Amino acid sequence: MITDPGVNEYINSLSADLPEYLDRLEVYAEEHHVPIIRKEAQNLLCFLIREKKPSNILEIGTAIGFSAQLMASVSDAHVTTIEKVEMRLKEARKNIAQSPVGDRITLVEGDALKVLEDFKGPFDFVFLDAAKGQYLNFLPHIMRLMEKGALLVTDNVLQEGSLAGSKFAVERRDRTIHMRMREFLYHITHTDELDTVILPVGDGMALSRKL
Ligand code: SAH
Numbered sequence: 001m002i003t004d005p006g007v008n009e010y011i012n013s014l015s016a017d018l019p020e021y022l023d024r025l026e027v028y029a030e031e032h033h034v035p036i037i038r039k040e041a042q043n044l045l046c047f048l049i050r051e052k053k054p055s056n057i058l059e060i061g062t063a064i065g066f067s068a069q070l071m072a073s074v075s076d077a078h079v080t081t082i083e084k085v086e087m088r089l090k091e092a093r094k095n096i097a098q099s100p101v102g103d104r105i106t107l108v109e110g111d112a113l114k115v116l117e118d119f120k121g122p123f124d125f126v127f128l129d130a131a132k133g134q135y136l137n138f139l140p141h142i143m144r145l146m147e148k149g150a151l152l153v154t155d156n157v158l159q160e161g162s163l164a165g166s167k168f169a170v171e172r173r174d175r176t177i178h179m180r181m182r183e184f185l186y187h188i189t190h191t192d193e194l195d196t197v198i199l200p201v202g203d204g205m206a207l208s209r210k211l
């Protein structure tokens with residue numbers, strides 16, 4: 001947790017209840033250690049979607065379909081979501097098939113780096129929530145697929161806050177992920193093509209608008 005746990009708990013205690021089918025999935029994720037979007041980040045994501053009213057949402061990183069259903073539940077948008085791990089896909093297929101908003105969700109199976117090549121878009125909202133070391137590689141695809149004014153929300157950009165700490169305080173593997181994440185964050189905050197703000201919400205979220 002990046003923010004004070006007490007502050008976080010208090011903020012989350014004010015959250016509106018989730019619909020029952022999402023509540024159940026959130027509990028399942030917790031029990032099975034599936035890293036779904038945290039409560040405080042859910043609230044921000046939903047707020048942005050209600051404000052933006054997108055019609056075509058792209059999600060990279062479905063896991064078991066929690067956030068895809070969450071985004072569909074607060075919009076009229078169609079959600080296209082990509083996942084590559086079979087174990088997760090199995091759950092995602094089942095959950096989306098049973099979902100009250102499942103008819104507005106398309107699950108695309110495969111490595112996003114590969115399948116995005118064939119995507120045409122345009123999308124007016126993108127939720128990037130996949131392998132943290134690959135964010136920079138996804139970016140050219142995302143830039144091509146986003147229309148002007150589209151929002152990009154990127155999750156887990158501060159890695160529990162450790163990203164801002166000393167690069168020697170973390171494991172070698174994490175150091176590589178951190179280096180790549182820093183490069184990604186530098187890029188999205190310095191390119192002329194995006195307007196970006198980074199927030200210490202959840203595990204760190206970056207909000208970018210395509211200019
Ligand atoms: N968005 C989900 C959580 C996603 S967890 C939610 O909040 O409910 C991240 C997921 O991204 C994992 O299931 C992982 O398998 C998937 N992933 C990682 N790299 C990927 C890639 N290159 N292509 C497709 N999926 C990927």
Ligand code: MG
Nearest residue numbers: 037129155156
């Ligand atoms: Mg995440």
